[in-house]
Amino acid sequence: MSLIEAKLRPAVEVWSGCVALGAAFIIYMMPNWFMMTESVAYLSAGLLLLLALVRFKESLEVVRYRKRLRRLPYYGMSSKEVPKYGDSLFFGRGFRWGQRHTQRLKDTMNPAVRHYIEDSSPYHWARDFERKHGKHWLIKLTRWNSPLNPVRPLPPIGGNRVLHAVGIDEEKDVFVAGSDRPGNTLVLGTTRQGKSRLAEILLLQDIHRNDGPVILFDPKSDAALLTRMYTAAKQAGREDEFYCFHLGFPEMSARYNAIANFSRITEIATRVSNQLSGEGNSAAFKEFSWRFINVVARALVAIGEKPDYNNILHYVTDIEPLFRRFADYWLPRNADLSWQADVNLFEEEAAIQYKKNPRMAKYQSPRTEALRRYVEGMEASDGVMHGLLGALRYDAEFYSKLVASLIPLLEKVTTGKIGKLLAPDYTDTDDDRAIFDWTQIIRQKGVIYIGLDALQDLEIASVVGNSMFSDLVSTSGTIYKHGYEAGLVGGEEGKLPKIYLHADELNELIGPEFLPMVNKAAGSGVILTGYTQARADLEAAYGDKAMSQVIEGNFNNLIMLRVRDKHTAELMTDQLPEVETTTVMQVSGATDSSNVDSEQDFTSSTQDRVSVVSGPMLDPSALMSLPKGQAFMLVNGGELYKIRIPLPEDDHVSIPETLRQMTEQMQRTYTTGEQWWRGL
Known part of the structure; x- marks a missing residue:
């Protein structure tokens, strides 16, 4: 060679x-x-x-x-043409990057060969002519997208187009083995570079694989992504298993209770209070909120009522009704048979006292006073009852300060139609919107799109997204211990599912509950693919650089589209080895002869010297200059691939009327910039 x-x-x-x-x-x-x-x-x-x-x-x-080097061939495919294999995942067309491609990329930077790469003078003349004469008839010819047109415009994808051209002769379909997916995959790339298109390709294959549920968290609400996800479900015969949850369209969305399912009752308080600030003086208020939510949740579960945001807000604001309901449930099981007569007597005494001096009334109802007096006289050891009694003892003004941060949080997710969406009424037979939970989705192998409407209300999107993640972590923990068929007639104990979880705009979803999701949930079958823009997004989400590095360390596969900062690019380049590249140096010189008797006046020499230099396989600047729809992929313990993501070609599939109305409104309401390939 x-x-x-x-x-x-x-x-x-x-x-x-x-x-x-x-x-x-x-x-x-x-x-x-x-x-x-x-x-x-x-x-x-x-x-x-x-x-x-x-x-x-x-x-x-x-x-x-x-x-x-000047123009790559067009590469696009419809959803039906995307390769679908049970044990491999298709990413696009590309080649494995090695020393030869680093050498070729270095060669293109030589000024002596730039004329092979730069556009010709006629091309520049055509573009100048189009700018100066916007309506001239000749422009139709200069813009004619045909190989017969020597000055046809380049596709508006930007970037350094030679990055893929240096290996175009080796290009083939690139796959990742299914055994590598449980290690989690992180996709990084700035906006409008193709993350959503890559998500479509991966989601389509996961849906067609039909061996587990497919879940997509989409904070920015991409109508095209929703449509293509339903299209893939219909093509795979899974449209009956398709669910759409969208905070922006609650009247058309499936319903979900983020705190109704749990393995331990304390999870409810953790999911809600995790949304509160825990820094500085706020830590004490967060701990009190957790304790109080836990008391309310335990009481609700004890009396047979499913906790939701609405009833937690109701009883956080006014604990008396819950105390009375729990006491009426608890006393028949723990008090003497005469408890009702004693409580009625105490109630009459309290009513007389309240009537004589209303200012001395501690509670809204005399019965609350009677029940409290009777229960305290019993010296009961029940933890829930003690918690409710403790909440009753707080002064109203002092108590309102303790829950000052909790009540606004709960009001955000219980106001208007969203409140009915997140706290479904299971007894309302007139509401035909579906109700789902994670156990149901996993057992049914459902396909679910979750639109969090973050473009309109980031705060609520973050609260709901974190709660759903936390609920999924809890469900994963139960599956890890018992399997997802535990409790079913004929179910197999310990059987684990495959849960394909895709999280777009990952930084808007992660919270304290995300770490166990990314480093432990794989044991319960969760296969996570996260999409975000930069490393700084993870740091900002946690407020801790060390924690963000822990998260990064739990993603074994890394895909990087164009990024805008060197720090993000170095996440990939720092993992690559150094390679040796050659440099050709031309050396010429002449030497005068000092011998006057010689007929030779001077000697000259010209040499080509080849030197070998060690350097990085990939420079961060290459990742910062990728064209749209192209990426580097580091998988399988250090294999580096350069890929092109196929552009989408329209699939004409009918969608339900409700879903069609939703996507049309999403297209009018949200401008995500993800359809950058239009017109290529």
């Missing part, structure tokens, strides 16, 4: 090919000129013809390589 490849040069092979072709023709036509017999002449002509073909092929490779 030659030490220097040198493809950025004139295709000199064509001249030797022409000579060999001409010689073959002459020998074949006039063998007597060369004093050859016919058999020898035909053999010689055949060998020369073969040599000509080889040289023409070599020259064609050089020309094609130079041509593709």
Whole structure:
């Protein structure tokens, strides 16, 4: 193998090919000129013809390589054309990046060969003409997107187009083995670079695999992503398992209670209070809020009522009704048979006292006073009852200060139609909107789109997203211990599912509950693919650089589209080895002769020196200059691939009327900028 490849040069092979072709023709036509017999002449002509073909092929490779440095071939496919394999995941077309491609990329930076890469003068003239004469008839010809047009415009994808061209001759479909997916995948890239399109490709395959639930968290609400997700579900025959939860369209959304399902009752308080600030003086208020929510949740569960945001807010604001309801439930099971008569007597006494001096009334109802007096006289040891009694003892003004941060949080998720969405009424037979929970989705192998409407209300989107993540972590913990078929008739104990979880705009979703999701939930079958823009997003979400590094360390696969800061690019480049590249140096010189008797006046020399230099396989600047729809992919313990994501081609699939109305409103309401490929 030659030490220097040198493809950025004139295709000199064509001249030797022409000579060999001409010689073959002459020998074949006039063998007597060369004093050859016919058999020898035909053999010689055949060998020369073969040599000509080889040289023409070599020259064609050089020309094609130079041509593709300026323009890559179009690459797109419909959802039906996306490869679907049970044990592999398709990402696009590309090649494995190695030392040769680092060398080729370095060669393109040589000023002597820039004319092979830069656009021609006619191309620049055509673009200048279009800018100056916007309505001229000639513009239709200059913009004609055909190979016959020598000045046709380049697709508006920007970036350094040679990054993929240096390996275009090795391009093939790139797959990742299914055994590598449980290690989690992190996709980084700034806005409008193709993260959503990549998500579509991965979601489509996960849906068609049909071996587990597929969950998408989409904070920014991309209508095209929702439509294509439903399209894939319909093509896979899973449209009956499709759910759509959207905070922006509660009247058309499926319903969900983020705190109704739990393995331990304390999880309810944790999910709600995790949304509160725990820094500085706020830590004490957060701990009190947790304790008080826990008391309310335990009481509700004890009396047979499912906790939700609405009833927690109601009883956080006014604890008396819950105390009375719990006491009426608890006393028949723990008090003497005469408790009702005693409580009625105490109630009459309290009512008389309240009537005489209303200012001395501690509670809104005399019955609360009677029940409290009776229960305290019992000296009961029940933890829930003690918690409720403790809450009753707080002064109203002091208590309001303790829950000052909790009540606004609960009001955010219980106001208007969203309150009914997050606290569904299971007894309302007139509401035909579906109600789901994670256990149901996992057992049913459902396909669910979760739109959090973060563009309109980031605060509520963060609260709901974190609660849903926390609920999913809890469900994963139960599955890890017992399997997802535990409790079903004929269910298999310990059987684990595959849960394909895709989280777009990951930084808007993560909270304290995310760490166990990313580093422990894989044991229960969760396969996480997270999408965000930069490393700084994770740091900002946690407020702690060390914690964000822990999160990064739990993603074994890394895909990086164009990023805007060096710190993010170094997440990939720092994991790559150094490689040796060659540099050709031309050295020339002349030396005068000092010998006056010699006929030689001077000596000259010209040399080409090849030096080997060690350097990084990939520089951060390469990741910061990627064209749209292109990415580097680091998988399987250090294999680096350069890929192109296929552009989408329309699939005409009918969607339900409700979903169609939702997507039309989303297109009018949200401008996400993710449809950058339009018009390419």
